[in-house]
Amino acid sequence: MFKKEFSPGAKSKVKSSAQRALRTKLLETFPKLEPYIDEILPKKEQLDVLKIPDRVSLYVLGTTPLFYQHMDDPLIPHLQLVHRYPWCFPRVRIDRGGVRFVLSGATLMVPGLTSPGGRLPGDDDAGEEYGNDGKEYEEGRVVVVDAEGKENACMVGVLKMATGEMKEKKKGVAIENGHYVGDGLWKLELR
Amino acid sequence: MAEVQAPPSDLRPAKSVVYCGVCTLPPEYCEYGGTTKKCEEWLSTHHPSLHTALYSPEALSQNLSILSVEAQKRAEKDAAKKAAKASATEAREAEKRAQSKIIIKRVERNKRKYVTEVSGLEHFGLDLKKIAKEFGKKFATGSSVTKAPAGGEEITVQGDVSEDIREWLEENYEQIPEDNVELVEAKKKKDATAG
Structure with missing residues (x-):
């Protein structure tokens, strides 16, 4: 999907309600993440969403990429996240x-x-x-x-x-x- | 106030992974990146312990023994090809960089009114749109990316800011050699119809 390098599109903030929804969805998909969810998605932090080509949105916390999602497909963790919590997936x-x-x-x-x-x-x-x-x-x-x-x-x-x-x-x-x-x-x- | 709940003690802390400074992959995957030699050097200076673990003769031979001989050969050939490709692109880019010039053109728009056109920035891996925005902010003038008549794109800044742009480039982008920045003066050609 990302064979070619690309440049990101617009970056926008994620509403806190959307952020909550994301959190529950995330735990649904990866229940083992539960103990770490506050580390990965702190409640108080502002999450950003980056638009990248092919209608994929990438969720970013500060400078660490977390997940990406193609339209409404399941959330897929970015590999940097996977490397930090490999046993959760x-x-x-x-x-x-x-x-x-x-x-x-x-x-x-x-x-x-x-x-x-x-x-x-x-x-x-x-x-x-x-x-x-x-x-x-x-x-x-x-x-x-x-x-x-x-x-x-x-x-x-x-x-x-x-x-x-x-x-x-x-x-x-x-x-x-x-x-x-x-x-x-x-x-x-x-x- | 309720006590802050202590995190369960059996929680495994997040693993911190070292990423190679050359190819950005985790070091164990450097062999697939095409810049293996450089990666190895980087690792040996920055993370000596990891280097010995990954590049010791035993580790290497063990890795190879898993594959069949034929697959090994193929993998080797593949790696060599990749490495050659990577080094070739790098050389090409360096050459291009050395040759390409940034031209800062001062164009007379009207008597005593100028615009500054900057072309060639893209050869140095700069994002034109972002730089244009920067110029606009810095000089408090209009600044945009426009299509150059010769094809390609350039940045047009309103006002005569050629000297300032040169200084700014020197300050902020050390990868641009000073000699490659050229100042040019040009008069805008009058339209044939405007007589």
């Missing part, structure tokens, strides 16, 4: 071979997740981090994508296929148009 992992494709903006394909280096919930080797208590993620879920052998996440995006289906088919598109480290949104300078 649903996560999957891709194998090492896929990393370079992801970082050059390709769609994430299923084999990267189902191969031995990848992790999906319900795998035997998923562990606590990726296990999600054995529950599968459904289609349309916002997930953070980690990379094998790396500490920080490399991508966030919306699942195009439920994880259960992925394990059956083992091919196809997993995440399209995500936000990855080094893309235009990542390089966006906020002043």
Whole structure:
């Protein structure tokens, strides 16, 4: 989505009522964020919204980007936020071979997740981090994508296929148009 | 007053992630950024402990052993290509920067009335719209981005402020070499119809 670099449009303040609504929506999407919500979205701080191309709005607190949203689609966390609170988001992992494709903006394909280096919930080797208590993620879920052998996440995006289906088919598109480290949104300078 | 609720003790504090000063990625992803060499140098001077963790021979060999030989080769080739591309663009940009000039033109609009046209700022990575606004604020005059007759865009400032603009550029933008700023004087060509 942000493969090219772009310059932000108008910046405007978010109404406090909208800010509250955002907060509840955020907690709905990512319940694990609850203990940190005051750190991420302090009640008293003024939140700004930046218009960026393709009808995406980016929510910004001061100079730290928090979330972006395409029209009324689910809120997607900016990777800088993900890096600070990685354990709060649903996560999957891709194998090492896929990393370079992801970082050059390709769609994430299923084999990267189902191969031995990848992790999906319900795998035997998923562990606590990726296990999600054995529950599968459904289609349309916002997930953070980690990379094998790396500490920080490399991508966030919306699942195009439920994880259960992925394990059956083992091919196809997993995440399209995500936000990855080094893309235009990542390089966006906020002043 | 009720007591301020203490944060639960089992709360994990936010992780602070170091980002590379060269390619802005987290250092572990520098290898994909195309400027690996520079990133490595930056890391070794700014975060030596991280550098040893990431670039030690064991870590490198371990990373490589996970991939199959063929994939390794491909990845290597890819990285080399990317690095070459990055360095080429950088060189090109530097050259362009050295060659390109900022021309500050004083145009006579009417006897004793001038406008100042500044062109070439975009070569130095400046945002014309923002700079125009700055000029307007600084000199308290009208200032706008206009289409230049030769194509492209330039900033037109009302009034004769050519010297001031030069000084301002020197002060605020050190990346612009002094010699690349040129002052020119020009008379506005009269319309053919206005005789």
